[in-house]
Amino acid sequence: MKSFYSILKYVNNPLSNEIIALGLVVIADEQVYFHLSHQKLELARKLNPKNYKLLEFSLNQFKNFVKKETVDESVFLFRSEKHLNKQFLHRLYDYNNGILQFSKPEVINSIISYNTFHDYFRKFIGEELISEEKESVSQFKKVIEKKLYNPLKDIIDIDYTLKKKQIETLFFDFHLDGLGVNGSLYAAKAIDFNSNRQLGQIRNDISDFESVIERLKILAVSKGLSSDHKFCLIVDPYKGNKISYNDLYNILKKDNMPLFDIISSKEMDKFVNIVIDKKARKFSEELNLNIQN
Numbered sequence: 001m002k003s004f005y006s007i008l009k010y011v012n013n014p015l016s017n018e019i020i021a022l023g024l025v026v027i028a029d030e031q032v033y034f035h036l037s038h039q040k041l042e043l044a045r046k047l048n049p050k051n052y053k054l055l056e057f058s059l060n061q062f063k064n065f066v067k068k069e070t071v072d073e074s075v076f077l078f079r080s081e082k083h084l085n086k087q088f089l090h091r092l093y094d095y096n097n098g099i100l101q102f103s104k105p106e107v108i109n110s111i112i113s114y115n116t117f118h119d120y121f122r123k124f125i126g127e128e129l130i131s132e133e134k135e136s137v138s139q140f141k142k143v144i145e146k147k148l149y150n151p152l153k154d155i156i157d158i159d160y161t162l163k164k165k166q167i168e169t170l171f172f173d174f175h176l177d178g179l180g181v182n183g184s185l186y187a188a189k190a191i192d193f194n195s196n197r198q199l200g201q202i203r204n205d206i207s208d209f210e211s212v213i214e215r216l217k218i219l220a221v222s223k224g225l226s227s228d229h230k231f232c233l234i235v236d237p238y239k240g241n242k243i244s245y246n247d248l249y250n251i252l253k254k255d256n257m258p259l260f261d262i263i264s265s266k267e268m269d270k271f272v273n274i275v276i277d278k279k280a281r282k283f284s285e286e287l288n289l290n291i292q293n
Helices: 038-047 049-069 086-094 114-125 132-136 139-152 199-222 243-251 265-277 283-287
Strands: 003-013 018-028 031-036 071-073 077-079 100-102 106-108 157-162 174-181 185-190 230-234 261-263
Touching: 003 038, 003 049, 003 086, 003 114, 018 038, 018 086, 018 114, 031 038, 031 114, 038 049, 038 199, 049 100, 086 100, 139 157, 139 174, 139 185, 139 265, 157 283, 174 199, 174 265, 174 283, 185 199, 185 265, 199 230, 199 243, 230 265, 261 265
Parallel strands: 185 230, 230 261
Antiparallel strands: 003 018, 003 100, 003 106, 018 031, 031 077, 071 077, 157 174, 174 185
Protein backbone atom coordinates (compact mmCIF):
# COMPACT_ATOMS: atom_id res chain seq x y z
CA MET A 1 0.00 0.00 0.00
CA LYS A 2 1.33 3.44 -0.95
CA SER A 3 2.06 6.05 1.70
CA PHE A 4 1.23 9.73 1.35
CA TYR A 5 2.26 12.88 3.19
CA SER A 6 1.03 16.44 3.57
CA ILE A 7 2.72 19.41 5.26
CA LEU A 8 0.75 21.61 7.65
CA LYS A 9 1.60 25.27 6.99
CA TYR A 10 0.96 28.49 8.88
CA VAL A 11 0.39 31.60 6.74
CA ASN A 12 2.00 34.32 8.83
CA ASN A 13 1.52 37.10 6.27
CA PRO A 14 -0.96 36.56 3.39
CA LEU A 15 0.22 39.72 1.61
CA SER A 16 3.82 38.54 1.29
CA ASN A 17 2.86 34.84 1.32
CA GLU A 18 5.17 34.27 4.30
CA ILE A 19 4.63 30.64 5.31
CA ILE A 20 6.02 28.50 8.15
CA ALA A 21 5.97 24.69 7.92
CA LEU A 22 4.48 23.64 11.28
CA GLY A 23 3.93 19.91 11.03
CA LEU A 24 3.69 16.72 9.03
CA VAL A 25 0.87 14.24 8.38
CA VAL A 26 1.60 10.82 6.87
CA ILE A 27 -0.92 8.12 5.88
CA ALA A 28 0.59 4.64 5.87
CA ASP A 29 -1.17 1.26 6.07
CA GLU A 30 -4.36 2.87 7.40
CA GLN A 31 -2.44 4.69 10.14
CA VAL A 32 -2.04 8.44 10.51
CA TYR A 33 1.29 9.75 11.76
CA PHE A 34 1.00 13.39 12.83
CA HIS A 35 3.22 15.79 14.73
CA LEU A 36 3.58 19.55 15.15
CA SER A 37 6.87 21.39 15.55
CA HIS A 38 6.76 23.21 18.86
CA GLN A 39 9.91 25.11 17.89
CA LYS A 40 8.07 26.47 14.84
CA LEU A 41 5.06 27.28 17.02
CA GLU A 42 7.30 29.34 19.31
CA LEU A 43 8.75 31.06 16.23
CA ALA A 44 5.23 31.88 15.02
CA ARG A 45 4.36 33.29 18.44
CA LYS A 46 7.43 35.53 18.46
CA LEU A 47 6.93 36.72 14.87
CA ASN A 48 3.28 37.61 15.30
CA PRO A 49 2.09 37.60 18.96
CA LYS A 50 -1.24 39.24 18.02
CA ASN A 51 -2.19 36.39 15.68
CA TYR A 52 -0.91 33.59 17.90
CA LYS A 53 -4.20 33.11 19.76
CA LEU A 54 -5.98 32.77 16.42
CA LEU A 55 -3.35 30.23 15.37
CA GLU A 56 -3.90 28.23 18.58
CA PHE A 57 -7.66 28.32 18.02
CA SER A 58 -7.25 27.15 14.42
CA LEU A 59 -4.92 24.33 15.50
CA ASN A 60 -7.43 23.18 18.11
CA GLN A 61 -10.12 23.10 15.45
CA PHE A 62 -7.86 21.02 13.24
CA LYS A 63 -6.97 18.64 16.09
CA ASN A 64 -10.65 18.10 16.78
CA PHE A 65 -11.16 17.42 13.08
CA VAL A 66 -8.41 14.79 13.12
CA LYS A 67 -9.62 13.21 16.35
CA LYS A 68 -13.08 12.74 14.88
CA GLU A 69 -11.45 10.65 12.16
CA THR A 70 -9.17 8.62 14.40
CA VAL A 71 -9.08 6.54 17.56
CA ASP A 72 -6.54 6.01 20.36
CA GLU A 73 -4.40 9.13 20.09
CA SER A 74 -0.77 8.94 21.17
CA VAL A 75 1.96 11.56 20.97
CA PHE A 76 3.06 10.95 17.41
CA LEU A 77 0.57 8.44 16.05
CA PHE A 78 -3.16 8.29 15.49
CA ARG A 79 -4.54 4.78 14.93
CA SER A 80 -7.90 4.38 13.28
CA GLU A 81 -10.45 1.68 12.70
CA LYS A 82 -11.70 3.59 9.68
CA HIS A 83 -10.35 3.24 6.16
CA LEU A 84 -7.73 5.98 5.83
CA ASN A 85 -6.12 6.70 2.49
CA LYS A 86 -5.12 9.46 0.14
CA GLN A 87 -8.66 10.87 0.22
CA PHE A 88 -8.19 11.65 3.92
CA LEU A 89 -5.21 13.86 3.06
CA HIS A 90 -7.20 15.48 0.26
CA ARG A 91 -9.79 16.39 2.87
CA LEU A 92 -7.01 18.03 4.87
CA TYR A 93 -5.81 19.72 1.67
CA ASP A 94 -9.30 21.19 1.32
CA TYR A 95 -9.19 22.24 5.00
CA ASN A 96 -8.18 25.87 4.59
CA ASN A 97 -9.22 28.65 6.93
CA GLY A 98 -6.70 31.25 5.74
CA ILE A 99 -4.18 30.74 8.53
CA LEU A 100 -3.70 26.97 8.27
CA GLN A 101 -3.11 25.22 4.97
CA PHE A 102 -2.07 21.73 3.87
CA SER A 103 0.12 20.91 0.93
CA LYS A 104 -1.25 18.66 -1.80
CA PRO A 105 -0.75 14.97 -0.87
CA GLU A 106 2.43 13.45 -2.26
CA VAL A 107 3.58 9.83 -2.47
CA ILE A 108 6.30 8.37 -0.22
CA ASN A 109 7.90 5.35 -1.85
CA SER A 110 9.06 3.63 1.32
CA ILE A 111 7.68 1.73 4.30
CA ILE A 112 6.67 4.08 7.12
CA SER A 113 7.29 3.28 10.76
CA TYR A 114 7.74 5.37 13.91
CA ASN A 115 11.48 5.71 13.14
CA THR A 116 11.11 6.55 9.45
CA PHE A 117 8.47 9.13 10.35
CA HIS A 118 11.19 10.78 12.48
CA ASP A 119 13.39 10.93 9.38
CA TYR A 120 10.71 12.49 7.19
CA PHE A 121 9.76 14.96 9.91
CA ARG A 122 13.40 16.08 10.11
CA LYS A 123 13.60 16.31 6.32
CA PHE A 124 10.41 18.30 5.72
CA ILE A 125 10.03 20.28 8.95
CA GLY A 126 13.67 20.64 9.91
CA GLU A 127 13.96 19.38 13.48
CA GLU A 128 14.30 16.21 15.49
CA LEU A 129 11.37 14.71 17.35
CA ILE A 130 11.95 14.43 21.10
CA SER A 131 11.59 10.88 22.28
CA GLU A 132 9.02 10.38 25.04
CA GLU A 133 11.25 7.59 26.37
CA LYS A 134 13.63 10.21 27.75
CA GLU A 135 10.81 11.73 29.75
CA SER A 136 9.55 8.37 31.01
CA VAL A 137 12.75 7.76 33.01
CA SER A 138 12.91 11.23 34.55
CA GLN A 139 13.24 11.65 38.29
CA PHE A 140 9.83 13.31 38.37
CA LYS A 141 8.26 10.25 36.75
CA LYS A 142 9.97 7.97 39.25
CA VAL A 143 8.55 10.00 42.14
CA ILE A 144 5.06 9.83 40.62
CA GLU A 145 5.33 6.07 40.33
CA LYS A 146 6.59 5.69 43.91
CA LYS A 147 4.26 8.11 45.70
CA LEU A 148 1.12 7.92 43.55
CA TYR A 149 1.04 4.78 41.42
CA ASN A 150 2.33 2.31 44.01
CA PRO A 151 0.06 3.24 46.95
CA LEU A 152 -3.05 3.54 44.74
CA LYS A 153 -2.41 0.50 42.58
CA ASP A 154 -5.53 -1.71 42.47
CA ILE A 155 -7.51 1.00 44.29
CA ILE A 156 -8.21 3.55 41.55
CA ASP A 157 -7.16 3.82 37.91
CA ILE A 158 -3.54 4.93 37.72
CA ASP A 159 -1.52 5.82 34.60
CA TYR A 160 -4.91 5.81 32.89
CA THR A 161 -6.11 7.10 29.51
CA LEU A 162 -9.68 8.34 29.57
CA LYS A 163 -11.19 7.55 26.18
CA LYS A 164 -13.49 9.96 24.40
CA LYS A 165 -16.06 7.20 23.89
CA GLN A 166 -16.38 6.78 27.68
CA ILE A 167 -17.92 10.22 28.19
CA GLU A 168 -20.46 11.58 25.74
CA THR A 169 -19.20 15.18 25.89
CA LEU A 170 -15.49 14.29 25.62
CA PHE A 171 -14.03 14.66 22.12
CA PHE A 172 -10.44 13.51 22.74
CA ASP A 173 -8.50 10.90 24.69
CA PHE A 174 -6.62 12.20 27.74
CA HIS A 175 -4.02 10.63 30.02
CA LEU A 176 -4.53 10.95 33.76
CA ASP A 177 -2.18 9.76 36.49
CA GLY A 178 -5.07 8.90 38.78
CA LEU A 179 -8.86 8.66 38.41
CA GLY A 180 -11.30 7.29 40.97
CA VAL A 181 -14.88 7.67 42.16
CA ASN A 182 -16.97 7.10 45.29
CA GLY A 183 -19.82 9.57 45.52
CA SER A 184 -17.38 12.17 44.19
CA LEU A 185 -14.65 12.15 41.55
CA TYR A 186 -10.90 12.13 42.28
CA ALA A 187 -8.46 12.91 39.47
CA ALA A 188 -4.76 13.80 39.28
CA LYS A 189 -2.60 14.92 36.38
CA ALA A 190 1.21 15.20 36.66
CA ILE A 191 3.16 17.54 34.38
CA ASP A 192 6.95 17.76 34.39
CA PHE A 193 8.10 21.33 33.70
CA ASN A 194 11.73 20.19 33.85
CA SER A 195 11.50 17.53 31.14
CA ASN A 196 12.31 17.82 27.44
CA ARG A 197 8.73 18.64 26.58
CA GLN A 198 8.01 21.74 24.56
CA LEU A 199 6.11 24.63 26.13
CA GLY A 200 3.22 24.23 23.70
CA GLN A 201 2.72 20.63 24.80
CA ILE A 202 2.62 21.65 28.45
CA ARG A 203 0.13 24.44 27.75
CA ASN A 204 -2.09 22.02 25.86
CA ASP A 205 -1.99 19.48 28.71
CA ILE A 206 -3.10 22.10 31.23
CA SER A 207 -5.86 23.37 28.96
CA ASP A 208 -7.04 19.84 28.16
CA PHE A 209 -7.04 18.95 31.87
CA GLU A 210 -9.38 21.87 32.53
CA SER A 211 -11.62 20.70 29.71
CA VAL A 212 -11.67 17.11 31.00
CA ILE A 213 -12.57 18.34 34.51
CA GLU A 214 -15.54 20.29 33.14
CA ARG A 215 -16.78 17.19 31.33
CA LEU A 216 -16.27 14.98 34.36
CA LYS A 217 -18.31 17.44 36.42
CA ILE A 218 -21.10 17.33 33.83
CA LEU A 219 -21.04 13.53 34.03
CA ALA A 220 -21.16 13.70 37.85
CA VAL A 221 -24.26 15.90 37.78
CA SER A 222 -26.00 13.62 35.30
CA LYS A 223 -25.33 10.60 37.53
CA GLY A 224 -26.35 12.30 40.77
CA LEU A 225 -22.87 12.36 42.30
CA SER A 226 -21.72 14.81 44.95
CA SER A 227 -20.00 18.04 43.94
CA ASP A 228 -17.24 17.53 46.52
CA HIS A 229 -14.68 16.45 43.93
CA LYS A 230 -10.88 16.51 44.22
CA PHE A 231 -8.89 17.45 41.13
CA CYS A 232 -5.12 17.95 41.41
CA LEU A 233 -2.42 19.15 39.06
CA ILE A 234 0.97 17.85 40.19
CA VAL A 235 3.87 20.10 39.20
CA ASP A 236 7.30 20.78 40.68
CA PRO A 237 9.02 24.20 40.53
CA TYR A 238 10.67 25.00 37.23
CA LYS A 239 14.47 24.87 37.57
CA GLY A 240 15.51 26.09 34.14
CA ASN A 241 16.32 29.54 32.79
CA LYS A 242 13.72 29.88 30.03
CA ILE A 243 11.51 32.86 30.78
CA SER A 244 8.48 31.45 28.95
CA TYR A 245 8.51 28.24 31.02
CA ASN A 246 8.98 30.20 34.23
CA ASP A 247 6.12 32.55 33.35
CA LEU A 248 3.77 29.63 32.71
CA TYR A 249 4.75 27.92 35.96
CA ASN A 250 4.16 31.14 37.92
CA ILE A 251 0.64 31.42 36.47
CA LEU A 252 -0.25 28.13 38.15
CA LYS A 253 -1.88 29.56 41.23
CA LYS A 254 -5.27 28.75 42.75
CA ASP A 255 -6.72 32.15 41.80
CA ASN A 256 -5.83 31.55 38.16
CA MET A 257 -6.73 27.85 38.09
CA PRO A 258 -9.95 27.44 40.11
CA LEU A 259 -10.84 24.03 38.68
CA PHE A 260 -8.02 22.13 40.40
CA ASP A 261 -5.58 22.22 43.31
CA ILE A 262 -1.89 22.64 42.52
CA ILE A 263 0.49 20.44 44.50
CA SER A 264 4.11 19.39 44.19
CA SER A 265 5.34 15.81 43.97
CA LYS A 266 6.31 16.11 47.67
CA GLU A 267 2.67 16.80 48.55
CA MET A 268 1.11 13.89 46.67
CA ASP A 269 0.22 12.17 49.92
CA LYS A 270 -2.56 14.79 50.27
CA PHE A 271 -4.30 13.38 47.20
CA VAL A 272 -3.44 9.76 48.06
CA ASN A 273 -4.78 10.07 51.62
CA ILE A 274 -8.05 11.59 50.44
CA VAL A 275 -8.56 8.80 47.90
CA ILE A 276 -7.91 6.15 50.54
CA ASP A 277 -9.99 7.87 53.25
CA LYS A 278 -12.94 8.24 50.86
CA LYS A 279 -12.62 4.59 49.82
CA ALA A 280 -12.57 5.57 46.16
CA ARG A 281 -12.68 2.87 43.51
CA LYS A 282 -11.63 2.58 39.89
CA PHE A 283 -13.52 4.93 37.60
CA SER A 284 -13.25 2.42 34.76
CA GLU A 285 -15.12 -0.24 36.76
CA GLU A 286 -17.73 2.14 38.19
CA LEU A 287 -18.38 3.51 34.70
CA ASN A 288 -19.69 0.08 33.73
CA LEU A 289 -21.65 -0.33 36.97
CA ASN A 290 -23.10 2.33 39.23
CA ILE A 291 -22.25 5.45 37.19
CA GLN A 292 -24.20 4.28 34.19
CA ASN A 293 -27.20 3.09 36.20
